[in-house]
Every structure is written in C-alpha cells, then in structure tokens.
Amino acid sequence: MNTLSYGLLSLLTKHSRTGYELMQHIQPFWQAKHSQIYPLLALLEQKGYVAFVHVPQSDKPDKKVYSITDLGKEAIRHWIKEPTDDPVFRDELALKVYCISLVDKEHALKLLADRKVYYVKKKERFNQLFDKFKEESGKDLEDLEITDLQFGPYVLVRKAMMKVDADLTWCEWMKKKLH
Amino acid sequence: MNTLSYGLLSLLTKHSRTGYELMQHIQPFWQAKHSQIYPLLALLEQKGYVAFVHVPQSDKPDKKVYSITDLGKEAIRHWIKEPTDDPVFRDELALKVYCISLVDKEHALKLLADRKVYYVKKKERFNQLFDKFKEESGKDLEDLEITDLQFGPYVLVRKAMMKVDADLTWCEWMKKKLH
DNA sequence: ATCTAATATGTCAATAATGACATATTAAAG
DNA sequence: CTTTAATATGTCATTATTGACATATTAGAT
Structure with a gap:
C-alpha cells in the first residue's frame, strides 16, 4: 500500500469524512487530486481498512462518508513504526x-x-x-x-x-x- | 518540455556540468534520480538546448560535460516569464x-x-x-x-x-x- | 438569463517518477 | 582479501500523479 493510502487512513482517525473532504484536508501534507484519492478509497474499502455509508443530500450531490475500521487502525500503527520516507519538495x-x-x-x-x-x-x-x-x-x-x-x-x-x-x-x- | 528539463538548463547557466553533477546539485530544489535526468539530457541535446563533450578520466569513469547553448538560454528566458507552478511538498x-x-x-x-x-x-x-x-x-x-x-x-x-x-x-x- | 464556483464522485489516457538492473573504475575500510 | 561507497552513464518495467473527460445540483454573480 502506498503512502497516500496511509495518509487517508490517518486523516480518518480524527473523524469520518467524504473523499472530497479528504482531498481538501490532506493538501497541506500531500498535494493529491481527487482522481488519485477516489480509486485509493475503493481499494482501502476492498481491503477492509475503511467502510462507508451513503448519505443523500437535498441541497448538494449525495456523498459517501468513510470511516476507518479497527483493521485500518492496526495497519496505521504498523506503518508509523516503519522507517519514514524523506520529504519530497519540488519548487x-x-x-x-x-x-x-x-x-x-x-x-x-x-x-x-x-x-x-x-x-x-x-x-x-x-x-x-x-x-x-x-x-x-x-x-x-x-x-x-x-x-x-x-x-x-x-x-x-x-x-x-x-x-x-x-x-x-x-x-x-x-x-x-x-x- | 517539463519543469525538470528547465531546471537542468537553469543549473547549466552557472557553469558546465555532467549529468551526475546535475543530479547532485538539483536535489535542494527538485529531488530527481539519475534515471530521470540522463534521458532528459539526451532530449535537451537533441533539441539543441545543450551540447556536451566527452572527457576521458584515468582515475574515474569517463564523463560527458554538458553546456547550455544560446538556444537553451532563450528557452529559459521565455520559461521564467510564464506562470510558475505551485510548489509540491509531500511529507x-x-x-x-x-x-x-x-x-x-x-x-x-x-x-x-x-x-x-x-x-x-x-x-x-x-x-x-x-x-x-x-x-x-x-x-x-x-x-x-x-x-x-x-x-x-x-x-x-x-x-x-x-x-x-x-x-x-x-x-x-x-x-x-x-x- | 447566463456564467462561474463549489460540492460530489468517478474513469482513463498521458506523463512523471521510482526502483531495479546493468556495467566499470578507484579508494577506503574492515 | 573482500566489501562498501563514490563516481559515472545508461535502460526499462512498474508505480504514482496529473489533466481531461463525464455528470449533476445549488448558490451567487453578471
């Protein structure tokens, strides 16, 4: 699993969010587009690291609210203890x-x-x-x-x-x- | 032409360098591996933005020393005036x-x-x-x-x-x- | 009325970047 | 004596990332 996937799990430890919200809030640490995040969320769901509920909205388009599972939290704890990549900076x-x-x-x-x-x-x-x-x-x-x-x-x-x-x-x- | 290519041209404005030296000195601004730099140098040479000379060495492997051409400098002046991408930071x-x-x-x-x-x-x-x-x-x-x-x-x-x-x-x- | 921006989710082709493989020399350390 | 690190150049398969296309709603601005 790649770093961004762990990053998404990390953000979900604070509270449940939609893919759209994850995209917005991960920006300060990792600049990713929604086109990268949605497919990763599907993979994380397949692996049982996250679960989602459909939330219909009247004023805005319907959304999928993702939560981290216990399995996801375990994966995160393991990841934190592994060596950390050097930061990448391109200017x-x-x-x-x-x-x-x-x-x-x-x-x-x-x-x-x-x-x-x-x-x-x-x-x-x-x-x-x-x-x-x-x-x-x-x-x-x-x-x-x-x-x-x-x-x-x-x-x-x-x-x-x-x-x-x-x-x-x-x-x-x-x-x-x-x- | 991509940003890294312009970056290589930029480093060559100070003085001539080998691909290996470019790889080392671009690190603070752009983390690129040699496997990305060597092919780009070949493209820049094809386009006439850089030129190189073979320099045989007795103590170390032979090297190719690249210099920027007038055409390369023109390309750089044009690039500087165009809009600049936001920095990318992944940690x-x-x-x-x-x-x-x-x-x-x-x-x-x-x-x-x-x-x-x-x-x-x-x-x-x-x-x-x-x-x-x-x-x-x-x-x-x-x-x-x-x-x-x-x-x-x-x-x-x-x-x-x-x-x-x-x-x-x-x-x-x-x-x-x-x- | 019409356009733009924000919300919301998704796919997919093209491009960028990484990591592994490949080779060769020298110097230094164990 | 053997391994490791640095120098030096290259290719290539895989992975990561971007940008375009696709669709639908609402609110606000022109």
Whole structure:
C-alpha cells in the first residue's frame, strides 16, 4: 500500500469524512487530486481498512462518508513504526531564481510578488485553521497531550505556520535585496 | 518540455556540468534520480538546448560535460516569464504525526529524533555550501546584485537555511511538548 | 438569463517518477 | 582479501500523479 493510502487512513482517525473532504484536508501534507484519492478509497474499502455509508443530500450531490475500521487502525500503527520516507519538495520558483540573473529586475520582482501572494493566502488559511482549533477544543491548545486526537493536527498547524513565516521572511529579505 | 528539463538548463547557466553533477546539485530544489535526468539530457541535446563533450578520466569513469547553448538560454528566458507552478511538498512524517495519538510517547520521540537527524545533516550541508560561496566569491555575498551569476544560487542557499532552521525549531518545540 | 464556483464522485489516457538492473573504475575500510 | 561507497552513464518495467473527460445540483454573480 502506498503512502497516500496511509495518509487517508490517518486523516480518518480524527473523524469520518467524504473523499472530497479528504482531498481538501490532506493538501497541506500531500498535494493529491481527487482522481488519485477516489480509486485509493475503493481499494482501502476492498481491503477492509475503511467502510462507508451513503448519505443523500437535498441541497448538494449525495456523498459517501468513510470511516476507518479497527483493521485500518492496526495497519496505521504498523506503518508509523516503519522507517519514514524523506520529504519530497519540488519548487519551480527555486529553479527560476537559480538563473534569475538572465532576466531584468522587473521580472524578478514580479516572480517574487506572485509567490508572496501564494504564501500570504496560505498563511491566512493556516490562521483560520488555528482559530477553528481554538474554538473546537475546550481546553488551552498548549495543554493538549499526545493521547489527545487533536494533538497531531494541532502541532502540524503550528509547523505549517512556522514554515510559511520563514517563507515570507525570505520573500521580504529578497525584495529588499532587489531594491 | 517539463519543469525538470528547465531546471537542468537553469543549473547549466552557472557553469558546465555532467549529468551526475546535475543530479547532485538539483536535489535542494527538485529531488530527481539519475534515471530521470540522463534521458532528459539526451532530449535537451537533441533539441539543441545543450551540447556536451566527452572527457576521458584515468582515475574515474569517463564523463560527458554538458553546456547550455544560446538556444537553451532563450528557452529559459521565455520559461521564467510564464506562470510558475505551485510548489509540491509531500511529507510522510506529517501524515504520521497527524495520527500520532495512536502510538505511545516513545514511538513519537523516535519518529521525531530520526527526522531531526535528517534536518541537522541538511543544515550542515547548507552551511558548507554557504562557506564555499564565501570562498569562491571575491566580494561580500550581501553585495551581490541580480546581474551576478552567483546571486540566484546565493539567495537560494539563504532560503534553504531559513527553512531548515524553522524545521529544527519545530522539532525542538515538539520534543518539549512530549516532555 | 447566463456564467462561474463549489460540492460530489468517478474513469482513463498521458506523463512523471521510482526502483531495479546493468556495467566499470578507484579508494577506503574492515 | 573482500566489501562498501563514490563516481559515472545508461535502460526499462512498474508505480504514482496529473489533466481531461463525464455528470449533476445549488448558490451567487453578471
């Protein structure tokens, strides 16, 4: 079973979700399209790692709500203890910046401004997520313990916030360097 | 032509390199194996974007040293001005952390310690790269301008250093949270 | 009225990426 | 003496990922 499949199981440990919701919420950790997720969910269901119920909706199209099974949770516990792959990071912007001396300052600033917009939007989304966590959780988020289902998602939001801040700091530093 | 092909051209703007060296030096921006790079270099050569010379070696296997052509530089200038893809980031560790409440504290600490080793090694490599930049460049690195061939590679090393520091900060914060 | 975006699920061809196989040399470590 | 790691280039089958096609509803914008 591939990493994304385990990732889907992982998201389902917090609560049941549809394929569409899984696609949306796995984005910060793993950028996958729905065309990759739906077939994997069918495989996971075949293997008994997840189960789903049909939920008809009047205002929106009907949906399939997936839940993780005990077998699925066992699979996850085994997976966590196995060696972890190195993270994969592919950034077209970095490749462009590498040879930025080939174009003029205006094009460089445009490139940077576009990416800054991307990072600012990302930061806003993480801030909203953080606020939602604060609302949902009764206690102080800093008091969450590893045994709490919210612990993992919470520390990941903090990780994402730290990283996007580092990215924005670089953007600002870079902009100043270009005058 | 795909993004990695442009990336290879980008690295060749600094100086000529072998396929093996390209594979090594593109890693911080794009994790590609040699099996992906060699066929792309052959295509780039066919299209006239790069040219190579055979260099026999006595101590090591013979090599093919690639250089970018004027046509290749034109292709790059066009590429830089086109819209840039969003960065792709895939992290198995994040998926595991999401459901970390399913395992005990010891396994969580192991997971974190392993990743810290990875980040520390990465940081060391970037520090070495930074030192090499300082040696190679005559002037103060902070005085580099966009017109300088070293400018792009330098600002990318700084970006990488900022990000790996953010990652290590998170590791430390996380370790404290686990007691 | 008409278009666009979001929700919701799915398939499938094309492309990208990985891992294994293949070969050859040298240096260093056990 | 033997194995391992690094250098160096390549192919190829398998797997992963993307982008296009397909369909249907509702809400909001033009």
